[in-house]
Amino acid sequence: MSDYLVQFNNISKFFGKVIALKDVTMKLRKGEIMCLLGDNGAGKSTLIKTLAGVHKPDEGEIIFEGEKIVFDSPKDALDIGIATVYQDLALVPLMSVTRNFFMGREPLKGPPFLKTFDIEKANKIAAERMGQIGIDVRDPSQAVGTMSGGERQCLAISRAIYFGAKVLVLDEPTSALGVHQASVVLKYIVKAASQGLAVILITHNVHHAYPVGNSFTVLNRGKSLGTYEKKDISREKLLSMMAGGEELDKLEVELKEMNRISS
C-alpha cells in the first residue's frame, strides 16, 4: 500500500533499566535522504546498530518493501540491502584500493578448487566506480592510506552501493572532514540518492544535513522529537531542537539583554 521502501515503526531498545530508544519511527522512500540529527548521547549509535541488525529492537517493527522483517545478524540486514557505513569505514589503510573495495567479496576466476582472485577485473571495477564519483584512482593498487578522508568515505559508500545496497545508513560521514571534503562527500550522497537509493544520514551537524536532506528526524535522549519535511522546518529550528531548544532560547534572550545594555 505504502510507497515507502523501508519503515521503522515505534522502535524501542532497552539495556537493562536504561531506555536507549523509545518509540522512534522513520519512513523512507526511494531516492530520499533522511537526516537523523541528534546531540551526543541522543541514541544515534543504538539506532544505527538496530538498523544494521547488530541489536534486535525490543519493541516495534521494521518493514522493508512492504514486508515485516526481523534481523538476526548484521548479515541479514546486508543481504536484503540495508548497508551501514560506520565511522571506521571498514577500510584497511595498508591495503590497496582494489583489495579494500572487494574485501570479503572478491571476484573469482578459474576452475573449481583452483579459483583465484580476479585482480584485473577487480582493478577495473574499482577504478571505474571511483571514476564515477570523480575520484581519479591513478593506480587501484595504491594503498588506501594515501587517500584523503573524503576519498575514503566515498570509497566506502561506493563499495556499499556496488554490492547492492538499497538503503544506505551513513554514520557521521562528514564529521572528520574539512569543509571542502565534506561537500564532496555530501554531493556524492545526493547523487547516490538520485539513483534511487534511500539514505539515512546520521549526523550532529545541521549545516551538513540541511542542504542535502529531504526530511529530518531529531533524536533527543532516546526519543524522536518528530520527523519534518524540509519545507516545514528551518535550519534554525532544527538546531534549536537538537540542542534541547530551551537552552539555546535562554542563551539568546540573555545575549539580547547584554546587547541592549551595552548599546
Add this chain to the structure above:
Amino acid sequence: MSTKSKSIKSKTDFNQDERLKKVSNLKVLLNRPELGALGGAILVFIFFGIVAGDTGMFSAYGILNFLDVSANLGIIAIAAAMLMIGGEFDLSIGSMIGFAGICIAIPAIYWGWPLWMSIVFAFSMAVLVGYFNGILVVKTGLPSFIVTLAMLFILRGATLALTRLITGRTQVPGLRVLIENDPIAWIFATDTFKWVFTWLGSMNLIALRTDGTPLATGIPPSVIWFIALAILTTWILMKTRYGNWIFASGGDKNGANNVGVPVGRVKISLFIGTAVAATIFATIQVLDAGSADTMRGTLKELEAIAAAVVGGCLLTGGYGSAIGAAFGAIIFGTVSMGIFYTDVDTDWFKVFLGAMMLIAVIFNNYIRRKVTESK
C-alpha cells in the same frame, strides 16, 4: 637542442598528469615489503663473495650447505610471516618442533608403528596444537604473544616429561633404518637432482670424495620444501581470496569482520600453518639426524620471527610478504654458515642477527608511514 625538446616533452607529460601523478616503476618496487630483504640478501652475497670467495663457501658443497640452513629456517619463517600478516604471533614454533620430533620417534621406535604412521600422527598433532592456539586467541581476544608464550612452555615441558616418562631419556635415536622403503618418509628425506651432481662430478666440475662420488650428492629436501612453500604462499597472498582475507584480518579485524571476512577462521588456519611448518621442519631434521631430541628447535620461533621482520612484515600485522621472509631466512642462513669461512669469530653471528633485525624494523616502520600517510 635535444635536451630542450626533451624537457618540453616531459613538461607536457607533467601537465597531462597534473592530477594523476605518475608512479614510477621504481617507486612501485620501493613500496614492496620484500625489497629490504632482497637488497640485504644481495649485499650479503657480495660481501661473502669478496671476503670468502676463494674459501670453498661457493663450491657446490658450500652452497648446498648454507642453502640447507637457510631453507630449514625459511620453512618456519614463511609460516611465521603469513601469521604475522594475519596480525598474530606464534612463539610456540620452536617447542612444536621438539614436540613433533618425538611424536614421530616415540611411536616409531617404542610402539612399533610404521614410520609413515608416526609422521601422519605428528602432523595431526600439529593441526591440533595450531587449532588450539588459534581458537584460544580468537575466542579469548588475548594477545597471541601471551597465549603462544604459554604454549611454548607447555609444549616443551610436555615433550621433555613425556619422553622421559616413556623412554627414560631425552633423546630417541634409531630412526634411520626405518626410512628405507617407507611410503612417506622419502618426501622429507630424499636428496633430489642427484644425477646432476653425479654428472658434474664425472665432468670434474665439482669436488669429489676419495671414492669418486661427488661431495655434494643432491639438493636436500629442505630446499625443495622451502622453494615450494615460498611459491605456494606467495601465490596465496597475491592471487587468492584467502590471501586477501589474511591481509584484511591483520590490517583491521573489525573492519574485515564488518564486510564479511571470516577473521576467526583465517587466524586459526594460520596458526595451524605455523604448527604444520614446524612439523615439516622437525620431520626433515629428525629423519636427517636419525634421532629426535626433546630440545630441538629451541629459540627457533624467534629466528623465524626475525626473518619475517627482516622480510618486511610489520609487527602490527596487515603488511608483509612470504617471499620477503624467504629472503630474510636466506640472509640469516648464509651469514650463519658464511661466518665459518671468514676470520670472524662465530660468536658475532647473534650480534649481526640482532642488528639486522633492528635495521629492518626501523626501515619497515618508515615504509609503513610512507604508505599510510594521507596526502
